[in-house]
């Protein structure tokens with residue numbers, strides 16, 4: 001495996017080697033190197049209608065069967081959804097359970113994942129052991145939003161604190177999911193190409209004519225944190241902007257949108273009407289899915305300002321990213337250079353990819 005190198009000095013740096021997008025070996029290696037140590041959005045507290053909600057983490061890529069449960073005390077837990085006997089999937093649809101009972105041979109677990117009983121196992125030695133419990137994963141919540149991590153090598157605080165602090169005034173608990181406004185797109189491009197396009201506003205005047213009318217491109221700034229970054233969208237005069245409290249470091253600015261990206265694949269777009277969460281799901285080296293999950297705060301502001309007409313912006317982005325996918329397969333293109341003023345976010349992303357891939 002080659003080592004990826006991104007010079008820390010953006011003025012000297014070359015962009016990520018195309019091998020990362022092209023080669024199946026790096027697509028696979030990224031599972032353990034980039035995705036397992038970090039955090040993933042899994043849904044929100046409202047999705048638990050009963051007390052057991054099965055789901056697949058990074059469907060089409062990591063494919064890890066997990067289960068979210070809520071016990072009598074209201075405590076949420078995230079655990080493996082695989083029976084510790086012969087590997088059957090335990091819960092196959094959202095439901096309300098007293099305890100978790102495997103439908104294959106009857107092994108039972110508590111809602112905390114602890115082993116309870118197993119038929120016909122009296123003679124088995126050293127049983128039960130720790131390995132008979134369902135593996136519990138860490139769960140992190142921000143308001144209603146829930147996140148987990150397969151390995152949690154990097155603490156959730158290190159990943160989310162910068163965004164949480166900056167948005168401390170935003171009423172996360174009041175967000176409502178609006179299913180009709182949520183959707184999923186298939187993009188014929190490597191997942192990282194989709195992310196790096198998101199990470200620069202450089203292309204806005206070229207690719208998004210409509211959005212360019214609303215955002216003041218000259219004022220568009222990028223701030224880098226350890227595992228996340230922020231693009232601040234400043235509205236043009238008269239556009240719908242946030243009513244910021246004095247405690248916000250942006251108080252006095254006409255902020256139309258906060259575009260936070262969290263490594264490796266999550267985008268949190270805050271608009272005066274609410275939050276549009278985008279999750280990029282790798283599918284193959286040349287295909288990804290993008291989930292748009294819509295959380296509304298204020299219906300009256302929907303379809304206004306920078307957060308209106310997101311579908312048009314999305315189609316424009318997909319088209320350009322799919323073209324880049326074809327470009328990175330070229331034998332004549334290995335990597336390019338960065339604009340020092342306009343591509344700090346993309347440079348940050350590539351640097352993190354190199355850092356994690358080289359471990």
Ligand code: FES
Pocket residue numbers: 083084085086087088102103104105106107
């Ligand atoms: S696989 Fe679950 S009890 Fe056998």
Ligand SMILES: [Fe+2]
Pocket residue numbers: 197198203204207208313317
């Ligand atoms: Fe774009």
